[in-house]
Amino acid sequence: MNVLVKGAGVAGLTAAYELACRGAAVTVAEVRPHLGGNASWAAGGMLAPWCERESAEQAVLDLGRGAADWWDAALPGQVSRAGTLVVAPPRDVGELDRFASRTSGHRWLGEEDIAELEPDLAGRFRRGLLFPGEAHLDPRRAMAALHDKLVAMGVDFHFATDGQGLSGFKYEVDCRGIAADDAVLRGVRGEMLILHTPDISLSRPVRLLHPRFPLYIVPRADHHFMAGATMIESQDASPVTVRSMMELAGATCALHPAFGEAAIVEMSAGVRPAFADNLPSVETLGNGVAINGLYRHGFLLAPAMARRAADILFNPDKRVGARA
Numbered sequence: 001m002n003v004l005v006k007g008a009g010v011a012g013l014t015a016a017y018e019l020a021c022r023g024a025a026v027t028v029a030e031v032r033p034h035l036g037g038n039a040s041w042a043a044g045g046m047l048a049p050w051c052e053r054e055s056a057e058q059a060v061l062d063l064g065r066g067a068a069d070w071w072d073a074a075l076p077g078q079v080s081r082a083g084t085l086v087v088a089p090p091r092d093v094g095e096l097d098r099f100a101s102r103t104s105g106h107r108w109l110g111e112e113d114i115a116e117l118e119p120d121l122a123g124r125f126r127r128g129l130l131f132p133g134e135a136h137l138d139p140r141r142a143m144a145a146l147h148d149k150l151v152a153m154g155v156d157f158h159f160a161t162d163g164q165g166l167s168g169f170k171y172e173v174d175c176r177g178i179a180a181d182d183a184v185l186r187g188v189r190g191e192m193l194i195l196h197t198p199d200i201s202l203s204r205p206v207r208l209l210h211p212r213f214p215l216y217i218v219p220r221a222d223h224h225f226m227a228g229a230t231m232i233e234s235q236d237a238s239p240v241t242v243r244s245m246m247e248l249a250g251a252t253c254a255l256h257p258a259f260g261e262a263a264i265v266e267m268s269a270g271v272r273p274a275f276a277d278n279l280p281s282v283e284t285l286g287n288g289v290a291i292n293g294l295y296r297h298g299f300l301l302a303p304a305m306a307r308r309a310a311d312i313l314f315n316p317d318k319r320v321g322a323r324a
């Protein structure tokens with residue numbers, strides 16, 4: 001079975017992998033000249049279905065709870081399974097109760113537990129929540145590794161093309177993200193910073209609850225940290241604004257004042273593709289399927305969506321439109 005996958009974001013790469021693993025001959029067409037520069041490249045890489053359930057539907061938890069295992073099996077060594085720590089500044093500590101009441105999969109921590117888990121946060125927060133079943137990865141390393149693995153499996157990549165000139169495929173898998181203008185999508189702009197400071201070490205993503213400026217920090221290699229992210233109803237992917245940069249940077253200092261001395265290595269914006277209900281979709285097209293609407297859960301939900309897309313293509317009698 002010859003399949004053309006359009007788009008090399010996390011949706012396209014995971015779909016290509018699922019299909020190639022099941023024996024399809026896969027070609028990936030990406031309109032950009034190289035990997036990255038898309039929403040997936042801007043992501044935090046949190047695989048956090050219980051934390052996300054605080055504001056998302058049960059389907060996000062159901063579809064996302066297997067994501068860490070999928071990534072671990074596809075890319076051994078890339079997934080860190082240290083859980084997620086959620087804290088709140090002393091005056092917003094009520095936010096923790098609210099957060100805890102809206103989801104599950106957590107246990108309460110006191111000041112000493114927090115210090116034990118994250119010594120650099122010792123003495124800063126009296127209470128916190130640990131979500132021990134959660135995980136994270138570095139999206140850029142994961143995407144590059146998945147690309148390399150796909151090439152080694154025989155998948156053909158064509159960059160700087162929308163795939164129009166490529167022919168001979170039985171099916172297409174449309175993974176164009178926010179560019180899929182035939183879908184009823186909206187964009188949710190997310191801005192983030194990448195910081196570097198040798199003065200702080202964190203072992204897991206930390207979420208700082210705040211009524212106006214919620215923040216998460218995801219640790220990366222060599223004392224780099226991804227700090228994110230804004231949620232703005234907009235398809236504008238232009239550079240990070242001064243306001244957003246100041247809000248994000250200010251929130252990092254509320255987590256730990258040493259972030260004030262961190263170098264801002266990068267500021268980027270990405271546009272999350274979302275449907276009205278914020279749920280992902282695998283929909284049947286005339287000659288294939290479209291995976292879209294991954295919203296703020298691309299790395300979390302792409303494996304389940306890729307499996308669903310491959311199920312549909314490999315079982316033609318099941319080719320009905322499916323929404324998560």
Ligand SMILES: Cc1cc2nc3c(=O)[nH]c(=O)nc-3n(C[C@H](O)[C@H](O)[C@H](O)COP(=O)(O)OP(=O)(O)OC[C@H]3O[C@@H](n4cnc5c(N)ncnc54)[C@H](O)[C@@H]3O)c2cc1C
Pocket residue numbers: 006007008009010011012029030031032036037038039040041042043044045046047161162163175176177178179180189190191192228229230269270271272273291292293294295296297298299300301
């Ligand atoms: C700041 C930020 C933080 C995030 N953090 C997380 C997180 O921690 N965990 C998580 O799970 N999710 C997170 N997300 C969400 C996640 O990044 C998105 O859900 C996901 O990237 C969407 O993936 P996609 O493949 O659908 O789109 P994209 O990554 O945008 O990929 C679509 C690709 O299609 C290409 N394309 C467009 N048109 C064509 C065409 N005609 N032909 C060929 N190619 C085409 C584009 O160039 C692009 O490369 C975050 C998002 C942002 C912005």
